Amino acid sequence: PAIKILVCGGGNGAHTLAGIAAAIPNVEVRVLTLFADEADKWSKILESNVLVVSITYNNGTTAEILSKPKLVTKDPAIAVPGIDIIFFTVPAFAHQQYFHAILPFLEPNVIIAGLPGQAGFEFQAISTLKNVVDKCAILNCESLPWACRLLEFGKKVQIQGFKESLSTSLIMGHGKYKLPPLELIQKILGERPKLVKTKNYLAVNLMAKSIVHPPIMYGKWCLDWDGEPLKLGAPLFYQGVDDVQADLLSKVSDEVVNTSKKIQEIRPELDMSEVIHIFDWFTINYRDQISDSSNLKMAMRTNKAYNGLLHPTRKENGNLVPDFSYRYITEDVPFGLVVIKGIAEIVGVETPTMDKIINWAQDILGREFLVGSELKGKDLKCTRSPQAFGFKTLEELLNV
Numbered sequence: 172p173a174i175k176i177l178v179c180g181g182g183n184g185a186h187t188l189a190g191i192a193a194a195i196p197n198v199e200v201r202v203l204t205l206f207a208d209e210a211d212k213w214s215k216i217l218e219s220n221v222l223v224v225s226i227t228y229n230n231g232t233t234a235e236i237l238s239k240p241k242l243v244t245k246d247p248a249i250a251v252p253g254i255d256i257i258f259f260t261v262p263a264f265a266h267q268q269y270f271h272a273i274l275p276f277l278e279p280n281v282i283i284a285g286l287p288g289q290a291g292f293e294f295q296a297i298s299t300l301k302n303v304v305d306k307c308a309i310l311n312c313e314s315l316p317w318a319c320r321l322l323e324f325g326k327k328v329q330i331q332g333f334k335e336s337l338s339t340s341l342i343m344g345h346g347k348y349k350l351p352p353l354e355l356i357q358k359i360l361g362e363r364p365k366l367v368k369t370k371n372y373l374a375v376n377l378m379a380k381s382i383v384h385p386p387i388m389y390g391k392w393c394l395d396w397d398g399e400p401l402k403l404g405a406p407l408f409y410q411g412v413d414d415v416q417a418d419l420l421s422k423v424s425d426e427v428v429n430t431s432k433k434i435q436e437i438r439p440e441l442d443m444s445e446v447i448h449i450f451d452w453f454t455i456n457y458r459d460q461i462s463d464s465s466n467l468k469m470a471m472r473t474n475k476a477y478n479g480l481l482h483p484t485r486k487e488n489g490n491l492v493p494d495f496s497y498r499y500i501t502e503d504v505p506f507g508l509v510v511i512k513g514i515a516e517i518v519g520v521e522t523p524t525m526d527k528i529i530n531w532a533q534d535i536l537g538r539e540f541l542v543g544s545e546l547k548g549k550d551l552k553c554t555r556s557p558q559a560f561g562f563k564t565l566e567e568l569l570n571v
């Protein structure tokens with residue numbers, strides 16, 4: 172085959188990508204999953220089944236793609252050699268483990284693609300893959316191309332919707348690639364979403380959507396909950412947003428925009444125009460789905476794409492309580508908000524609202540990232556802030 176790709180992961184996104192790519196002529200798909208017994212299980216299923224991707228297009232029409240990845244393994248020695256693209260399609264907390272696993276077998280001229288990379292992907296990739304990374308490209312998509320979910324492990328996955336476009340950053344490295352990296356990835360994904368290259372990688376990091384969940388969690392469960400079981404069931408997440416939660420999110424987004432403006436001030440030649448307020452981002456990206464875009468609260472409450480989505484909850488002694496182990500905190504704080512805070516700190520921008528939320532979340536996680544308003548807690552290494560990898564100046568960030 173002309174192109175060989177490796178999909179890292181074994182969840183919703185990994186199944187979808189593996190299924191779509193394996194149906195393309197001249198594309199060989201391998202899957203590397205390190206989690207539990209996923210590799211053995213999926214491998215066994217593949218012996219007598221094809222993988223079905225059941226698609227609902229945005230216009231309501233449906234289709235099915237049937238295909239078979241070449242192999243599913245937990246052994247990087249089998250998975251990595253000869254590969255052209257390595258996709259990370261797994262939650263950000265699992266990335267480090269994959270970087271370590273692929274490192275001994277990684278060759279030059281490979282495209283390393285975070286799909287999505289989430290905030291801090293480049294910092295972690297560059298620090299972990301030191302020896303080869305300058306001969307590889309690092310690409311970071313702002314989100315997963317689809318809303319998708321696994322219906323039956325190894326057998327069937329469903330695409331519920333396609334993103335229209337995806338901001339994607341690219342650090343080219345000095346490798347030689349079969350096609351320009353974005354073009355190659357677009358070929359694998361198909362027509363939609365359209366990958367749009369950002370001017371610099373910091374913009375994708377600053378525009379990480381992981382800023383959305385923590386302010387809402389904080390507003391709901393720190394400021395507006397008496398600690399009693401939830402007798403009325405799980406509350407709506409987006410459609411339940413109140414003035415306080417919307418204001419918190421708006422302030423966090425202001426801090427992101429301030430950070431971008433400060434970077435722009437220090438380095439006027441950089442184009443930071445892609446960093447915009449979350450309210451503007453919602454109204455642009457969900458134009459057809461929002462029925463009242465008069466303010467951020469209403470834009471979230473009336474966004475059809477969020478119909479019925481609930482706060483994560485769990486049962487404790489038979490009672491319903493909020494679930495703080497869900498990725499809205501465990502992933503979106505150390506691999507999201509803290510990364511953005513780290514970039515802000517490097518350029519000297521104050522972030523009082525982010526600090527308040529991180530301070531609350533770190534107590535829940537039993538970690539210490541912030542001390543007061545400074546990122547110098549003992550558990551900083553468990554985050555993907557630039558500081559965790561030794562980046563201390565804007566110069567260092569821009570020279571990656």
Ligand code: NAI
Pocket residue numbers: 180181182183184185204205206209260261262263265268286287289314315317318319320
């Ligand atoms: P997922 O929730 O399906 O990922 C589960 C997989 O992660 C497992 O199958 C396993 O392979 C791995 N995993 C889980 N726990 C692990 C552990 N303790 N150690 C190592 N590996 C472990 O994730 P999904 O839905 O594929 O999402 C991937 C990324 O895309 C995430 O960052 C998510 O936030 C983002 N995303 C997902 C969307 C969706 O529709 N599924 C939409 C937009 C973004």
